[in-house]
Amino acid sequence: MAEVNFQKIEKKWQKEWEKAGIFHVAEDSKKRKYYVLEMYPYPSASFLHMGHVRNYTLGDVYARFRRMNGFNVLYPMGYDSFGLPAETAAKKEGIHPKKYTEDAIKKIIEYMKALGLSYDWNRIIASHDQNYYKWNQFFFLKLFEKGLAYRKKSPVNWCEKCESVLADEEAEGGKCWRCGNEVMKKELEQWFFKITDYAEKLLKGLDRIDWPERIKVMQKNWIGKSYGTEIDFEVEGKAWPIFTTRPDTIYGVTFMVISSQHPRLMELVTENQKKEVENFVRKCQKARTAEEIENLDKQGVFTGKYAVNLLTKEKIPVYAGNFVLAEYGSGMVMAVPAHDQRDFEFARKYKIPMKVVIQPKNCKLSSEKIEKAYIDEGIMADSGNFNGMLSSKAIDPISDFIEKKKLGKRAVHYKIRDWLVSRQRYWGTPIPIIYCGKCGVVPVPEKDLPVLLPEKVDFKAKTNPLSSSKEFVNVKCPLCEGNARRETDTMGGFVDSSWYFLRYCDSKNKNKPFDENKVGYWMPVDQYVGGAEHAVMHLIYARFFTKALKDLGFVTFDEPFARLFNQGIVYKDGSKMSKSSGNVVFQTDISDKYGIDTARLFLMFVSSPDKQMEWSDEGVEGSFRIINKLIRLKEKVSGKGDARQESKMNLAVKKATESLEKFEYPRAIISVIECVDAFSDSLSRKNYEILLKLMHPFCPHITEELWHELGNKSFISLEKWPKADESKIDLEFEKQEKQSELVVDDIRNIFRILKEKQNKEPKKVYLYMLPKELGVYKDAKGSIEKSLNVPVEIFAVNDPKKYDPQNKAGKAKPGKPAIYIE
RNA sequence: GCGGGAGUGCCGGAGCGGCCAAACGGGCAAGCUUGAGGUGCUUGUGGCUUAGUGCCUGCACAGGUUCGAUUCCUGUCUCCCGCACCA
Numbered sequence: 001m002a003e004v005n006f007q008k009i010e011k012k013w014q015k016e017w018e019k020a021g022i023f024h025v026a027e028d029s030k031k032r033k034y035y036v037l038e039m040y041p042y043p044s045a046s047f048l049h050m051g052h053v054r055n056y057t058l059g060d061v062y063a064r065f066r067r068m069n070g071f072n073v074l075y076p077m078g079y080d081s082f083g084l085p086a087e088t089a090a091k092k093e094g095i096h097p098k099k100y101t102e103d104a105i106k107k108i109i110e111y112m113k114a115l116g117l118s119y120d121w122n123r124i125i126a127s128h129d130q131n132y133y134k135w136n137q138f139f140f141l142k143l144f145e146k147g148l149a150y151r152k153k154s155p156v157n158w159c160e161k162c163e164s165v166l167a168d169e170e171a172e173g174g175k176c177w178r179c180g181n182e183v184m185k186k187e188l189e190q191w192f193f194k195i196t197d198y199a200e201k202l203l204k205g206l207d208r209i210d211w212p213e214r215i216k217v218m219q220k221n222w223i224g225k226s227y228g229t230e231i232d233f234e235v236e237g238k239a240w241p242i243f244t245t246r247p248d249t250i251y252g253v254t255f256m257v258i259s260s261q262h263p264r265l266m267e268l269v270t271e272n273q274k275k276e277v278e279n280f281v282r283k284c285q286k287a288r289t290a291e292e293i294e295n296l297d298k299q300g301v302f303t304g305k306y307a308v309n310l311l312t313k314e315k316i317p318v319y320a321g322n323f324v325l326a327e328y329g330s331g332m333v334m335a336v337p338a339h340d341q342r343d344f345e346f347a348r349k350y351k352i353p354m355k356v357v358i359q360p361k362n363c364k365l366s367s368e369k370i371e372k373a374y375i376d377e378g379i380m381a382d383s384g385n386f387n388g389m390l391s392s393k394a395i396d397p398i399s400d401f402i403e404k405k406k407l408g409k410r411a412v413h414y415k416i417r418d419w420l421v422s423r424q425r426y427w428g429t430p431i432p433i434i435y436c437g438k439c440g441v442v443p444v445p446e447k448d449l450p451v452l453l454p455e456k457v458d459f460k461a462k463t464n465p466l467s468s469s470k471e472f473v474n475v476k477c478p479l480c481e482g483n484a485r486r487e488t489d490t491m492g493g494f495v496d497s498s499w500y501f502l503r504y505c506d507s508k509n510k511n512k513p514f515d516e517n518k519v520g521y522w523m524p525v526d527q528y529v530g531g532a533e534h535a536v537m538h539l540i541y542a543r544f545f546t547k548a549l550k551d552l553g554f555v556t557f558d559e560p561f562a563r564l565f566n567q568g569i570v571y572k573d574g575s576k577m578s579k580s581s582g583n584v585v586f587q588t589d590i591s592d593k594y595g596i597d598t599a600r601l602f603l604m605f606v607s608s609p610d611k612q613m614e615w616s617d618e619g620v621e622g623s624f625r626i627i628n629k630l631i632r633l634k635e636k637v638s639g640k641g642d643a644r645q646e647s648k649m650n651l652a653v654k655k656a657t658e659s660l661e662k663f664e665y666p667r668a669i670i671s672v673i674e675c676v677d678a679f680s681d682s683l684s685r686k687n688y689e690i691l692l693k694l695m696h697p698f699c700p701h702i703t704e705e706l707w708h709e710l711g712n713k714s715f716i717s718l719e720k721w722p723k724a725d726e727s728k729i730d731l732e733f734e735k736q737e738k739q740s741e742l743v744v745d746d747i748r749n750i751f752r753i754l755k756e757k758q759n760k761e762p763k764k765v766y767l768y769m770l771p772k773e774l775g776v777y778k779d780a781k782g783s784i785e786k787s788l789n790v791p792v793e794i795f796a797v798n799d800p801k802k803y804d805p806q807n808k809a810g811k812a813k814p815g816k817p818a819i820y821i822e
Numbered sequence: 823g824c825g826g827g828a829g830u831g832c833c834g835g836a837g838c839g840g841c842c843a844a845a846c847g848g849g850c851a852a853g854c855u856u857g858a859g860g861u862g863c864u865u866g867u868g869g870c871u872u873a874g875u876g877c878c879u880g881c882a883c884a885g886g887u888u889c890g891a892u893u894c895c896u897g898u899c900u901c902c903c904g905c906a907c908c909a
Contacts, residue, residue, distance in 0.1 A: 214826050214904075221825070221905060228909080244909060257909095298907080323907045333909045341823090342907060415908050535904080606847070607835060612902085614834060622847045628861090666836080670846050738842095742875080748865080750873045757873090787864085808873085816875050 004631060006595025010701045014113055022718055023118045025074055027521040034071035035522050036063040037501055037561075039530030039538070040078045040125075043104035044085060048111045049584040050615055051570040051577045054603040057698075058567050058665075059529040060117045061604060064697040065660045067118070068721040074522050075118060076504040078125035079105050082133070083493045084162060084178060087427040090459045097427040098455065101128055111587060115596055116700045118717065123507040127496035132503065133429040134450035135513035136495050139545075140432055141443050142552050148194045149421075151441065155261065155326075156420060158186035163463075165190060167420040167492060170537065177537075185261075191422035191431060191489065195544045199223050199414040201558070202543055211564040212610070218535040224415025229399045231408035233307040233334065235268060235318065240307065243329035243413055247402065248394045249336040251383035252357035254347065256307050256318045257300060257333050260284040261326035268318055270304025277301050277320055284322045298323045298346040309334075310407045311384070321346065329413055337373065338365070344373035357382045358391045419541065421491050426457060426465040428490030436477035436484040445478050451486070464488050497538050498545035501525055501560060519555060528561040531569075539564075565663060568612040570603075577615060585615055597699035598624045604665040604698050626669075627702055629676050630695060633688065634706060641684035644779075647730045648678055649687045654724035656694045669698060685710065690722045739815050740780035743767070744787050750821055751788075762821050764791050768809035769817035771796045 017023065027033075038059040041052070063075040079101075086097035086104075105126060112119070125132055143149035157171035158164075161181040170176070171183045195202075203223050206216045228245035233256060242256070258265055260281050269277045280301045300321035307318050323342055324333055337347035337354040347354055356365045358378040365374055377392040385401075386394045402408045422431060430451045432444035444451055458468035466488040467473060477484035499513070505522040506514040530538075539561075546560040569576050572583040590599040602623035607613040641649070652671040659668035672694045679687065689710065696703040696716050707716035747765055754760045765788065774796050785792045795802035797809045797818070804820060811818035 217826060218904060224908060226908075242909080246909075323909095325908060328908045335909085340909070342909080413908080532903080602847095611828095611835090616834065616848070619834070619848055625862095626847085632862090666846075670836090673846070746874050749875095752866095753873060789864090806873090811875075813875070819874070821873070 004628075004702075006597065006702070007591070009705045010114070010116065010591070010596055013701050013704045014116060016704075017118070017715070017717065018113075018121075020715070022715055023075070024120050024122050025072055027518055028072050029521075031070070031072035033074065033522055034063075034066045034527075035074045035501075035525045036066065036527045037076070037504075037525045037529065039528070039534065040080050040497065040500055041108070042083055042085070043079045043081055043101060043108050043126075045100070045104045045107065046579055048108070048115070048587045049570075049577055049579075050572075050587070050590075050599070050603065053115060053587050053599055054570055054609070054613075055529065055531070055567050056112065056115060056117055057600045057603055058565070058609050059527075060115070060700075061600075061660075061665065061697040062527055062529075062663075063118055064700065064717065065721070067717070068693065068696070068719060070720065074123075074504065075120060076123040076125075076507075077112065077117070077119040077121070078123075078500060078504065078507075079108070079127065080493060080497055080500075081105060081126045081128040082428045082490075082496055084164075084425060084427070087425060087459075087465075090427075094459075096455065098128070101126075101427075114591065115587065115600070118700070123504050125500060125503050125507050127429075127493070127500065128427070128453075130450050130452060131510070132500075133453075133496070135499075135503070136429040136491055137432040137444070137449050137451055138446065138513060139499065139549070140491065140495075141446060141449075143193060143548060144433075144443055146548075146552065148197065148548055149191060150194065151189060151191050153187060153189045155185045155187050156190055157183045158188075159183055162425075164423050164425050165420060167494070167537075170492075190420055191491075192418040193421055193544070193548075195419040195541075196414065196416060198544050198547050199225070199416050201547055202416075202540065205543065205547070205559050209559050209562060209564070211561075212532075212566050215532060215535045215539065215564065215566065219540055222416060222536040222540065226413050226415075228411060228413065229402060229408055230330075230411040231334065231402055232310065234310060235305055235307045240268075240332060241330045241408065242332050242334045243411060244334055246336070246339065246395075247398045248380065248383075248386075248391045249339045249357060250309070250311055250334070250398060250402075251386075252336040252338050252355045253309050253312075253314075253316060253334045254337060254355055255316050255335045255352050257321040257324050257335050257343075257346065258303070258318060259324040259326035259331040260300075260320050260322050262320075262324075262331040263326070265303075265320055268303045268305050269320075273302060273304035277303060280320060280322075298342060298349060300346060300350065302350075310405075311402070317352070319346075319350070327417060328415065338367060338370055339373055339375055341373040341375065344370075355382065419494075419544070421495055422489035423492045424464045424488075425490055426453075426459070428493065429453075429495065430466070430472075431487045431489050431491060433487040434475055434477060434484045435487065436480060436482060438482055439477055439479045439484075442477055442479055442484070448478070453490075466490065494538055494541045495545075498542045499549070501542070502549075502555070513554070516554070516556075523555065524557055524559060525561045526563060528564045529567060530564075532566045566610055568607070568610055570613055570615055572615040585617075590620060594620065594624045595627075595701070597702050598627055600700075601627060601669070601698050605669045607666065609663055609665055626673060626676070627699060629680075630672075630691065630699075631702065631706065633676055633679065633683070633691070634709065636680065636682045637685045637688045637710075638682045639684055641687050643728070643730065644733050645679065645683060645687060646725075646728045647733045648675060649690060650724045650726065650728045651734075653690060653694065653722045654726065654729065657721070657724065660697070665698070668694070692716060693719055693722055736780060740784055743780075743817060743819075744784055746816075747784075747788060747819055747821070750819065754821065762790055764793065764822045766803060766808075766820040766822070767792060767794045767817040768797045768802065768804065768812050768820070769794065770812055770814060771798055773814070773817070 036059055038056055063073050067073040081101045086100045089095055089100045090097045140149055157166040159166055159176040159181050161179045176183055203225055226245050228243055229247040230241050230243050232239040232241050300319040303318045303320055305318050306315045308315055335343040337343040338356045339358055354367050356367045359381045360378045380386045380389045380391055380394050399410050430453055432451045434442045436442050454469045454472045457465040459465050461468045473486050475484050475486050502514050502519055506518040542560050547558045549555050550558045575581045577584055602620045605623055606619055652675045655671040656668040672691055675691055692703045692707050704716050751762050781792055797812050806820055808818045808820040
């Protein structure tokens with residue numbers, strides 16, 4: 001067989017596909033649409049490795065599958081091209097971020113094309129393109145008009161290394177998501193999007209989308225809804241509200257704790273305690289490392305003042321503490337040491353009395369001897385009129401009582417906080433706001449958009465390079481035309497990625513972010529593919545943005561991604577394949593050696609796409625063999641195919657189709673492999689073509705080549721997906737096959753024994769079967785002879801003329817013939 | 823600590839109530855092919871037993887439900903992932 005030049009074949013078909021423009025799509029009301037999308041990547045200068053290849057191939061397989069099934073498939077690609085790495089490169093190597101980014105994009109496109117991805121390249125977008133970010137600014141203004149974008153001074157996460165603020169989602173665990181540096185708190189004027197307004201909708205919407213459970217759970221936890229009661233405590237006649245989810249413990253409150261970061265903390269501090277509290281506050285402000293937070297000791301100081309629990313009229317001390325969050329609830333808590341572990345630790349440390357108000361059912365706790373907080377349900381005690389009730393059943397009556405007495409009210413709180421969007425960085429979308437001494441905060445008029453990012457700035461500047469551009473900063477106020485100053489903050493990259501999937505629907509529109517009808521046709525994304533690391537960042541922002549755009553009247557739906565698929569991570573040598581781990585296998589490493597189809601096939605074949613997988617250099621060989629078998633099979637094309645072949649083929653089509661739909665790619669591939677093996681003697685041309693089609697999503701190039709070698713003029717990429725004819729599937733064939741395999745196994749077993757014990761070479765095999773099974777095995781005779789390589793003779797057990805010198809025939813059972821070997 | 827997921831052969835992994843544990847791929851071993859390699863093909867790969875169509879062991883561990891469990895339930899252990907002082 002002539003050597004197959006995979007590289008040449010790949011290039012050839014990539015060129016042909018592009019020339020014919022077969023992956024370009026337009027709205028077509030007669031066809032059902034399907035939108036497949038992978039998260040658009042950040043363009044870095046490095047090559048694609050197997051992790052990327054897996055991710056994009058995953059989507060491509062699905063897109064190709066849907067396309068062949070007659071859907072009008074939108075499958076676009078673009079680049080998340082604003083962001084810090086480009087700016088860092090500029091600082092370090094003196095390359096302008098624009099050049100860095102655009103060079104990287106050029107490269108990455110080349111690699112993606114070499115993968116054979118069936119993108120509609122006409123729709124390509126890049127977020128650093130002014131035709132894109134103009135609309136970021138446009139939406140920003142719309143959100144500003146609605147009060148959904150606002151500015152406020154607040155303590156924010158600050159990364160010293162990146163010299164920028166971070167959103168909460170970007171500073172999880174007290175570390176910068178980009179560089180891993182410790183995050184500090186800093187007071188700054190910042191822009192926010194009011195995602196908190198949408199907390200409930202974000203939560204509810206999760207029920208309507210088909211996403212992996214764990215992502216939904218992560219989002220639920222991030223939104224963090226809790227039902228509770230707001231209760232006023234009185235300090236010197238003034239009401240100080242607290243929030244609790246456990247009003248059933250209210251009679252056990254023995255002190256209060258206010259956050260050391262609380263803006264009104266000093267109001268509660270007496271002259272005597274002032275110095276001590278101030279020292280404490282300073283100590284708490286210091287940057288905390290992740291470990292410190294983990295093992296953090298509950299600490300606090302007495303403020304000098306007392307609060308009154310209005311239900312019991314008891315006077316209780318107020319402490320400032322380090323374990324109370326200023327941002328959550330009212331920044332102050334009621335402390336019930338007997339029934340909350342944190343409060344317990346604090347009380348024990350500062351020798352504050354405890355009071356048991358919920359007793360376990362099977363024993364009795366005493367306030368003096370309690371060893372740890374009792375947080376489960378129990379019987380109410382020492383709680384006024386509520387004594388004797390089950391604590392969980394007391395929550396409602398107590399809340400009613402509190403509301404009736406006007407001491408507080410039921411409330412719902414969320415953990416999620418507003419989305420901090422401003423960054424003190426250069427390489428991002430300029431925020432379209434002007435500060436005027438007279439008129440204050442003035443939005444840039446829509447007609448002046450885009451506010452262009454100036455190219456000439458000083459990257460060596462210690463602060464945001466944008467502020468080094470006088471031409472940019474100095475501006476006339478749009479209202480009074482007096483001297484004014486531009487906002488130099490830019491938007492974080494997650495603004496860009498919050499609506500890019502909409503822009504794909506109408507990527508070239510100069511007048512609008514997108515045409516409503518086009519978006520109406522394509523959206524929502526039917527199948528989104530991407531990593532789980534974006535669970536509470538991009539995936540929550542994009543949902544919020546879509547909901548906000550709906551309320552602004554731009555779109556008519558409120559969930560952007562109907563179905564989400566998380567691909568598993570590719571590992572090698574025990575750790576995640578990544579540049580920093582130094583264990584990357586590049587796309588070109590494999591494509592140079594075996595061709596890219598082999599890489600695609602292996603990645604789709606070795607394990608379920610949602611599971612993590614281990615890269616194996618040997619395993620790739622297996623996929624290479626499979627492709628070569630498929631190629632060699634072409635030589636065996638002949639005849640029309642008997643009923644057995646038809647049955648098997650249709651069964652394979654059925655299985656492959658079902659498996660592909662469910663993202664069970666390995667099973668789909670296996671059903672093809674089974675046919676390739678089963679038909680290795682001969683198969684009809686039609687069936688060979690079907691196999692090529694089934695294999696095409698995984699190995700688009702070689703199947704396209706073979707398709708044409710057969711004399712076809714069309715593209716297999718656009719061929720119709722085969723449909724299983726269930727009437728031709730006869731499971732009897734499968735059963736027979738299995739049976740004759742078992743017989744062969746038995747015979748082999750005897751062969752082995754004969755050889756080992758008697759050193760005899762078998763010459764001929766006689767099979768005796770039940771008369772009604774005779775037909776079955778007659779069919780199988782040839783294949784049995786072939787696999788054993790000795791002649792086989794078959795008799796019915798009741799055949800008087802049978803040759804049976806050792807009377808074996810009596811051993812025959814249904815499905816299992818008796819055997820005699822000479 | 824809380825939440826999610828997983829523990830199957832030498833390895834990657836199928837199976838998710840009985841028909842079948844180990845499909846499919848890899849590795850290893852033997853044989854054939856080849857001048858030798860490589861490729862390709864065939865067979866074997868828990869134990870015992872055997873001119874076979876059988877037994878035992880076995881799907882992390884221990885219990886349970888069931889006529890029947892790798893599959894469902896409970897507890898334990900281990901690993902991975904996410905969150906983490908959210909009142």
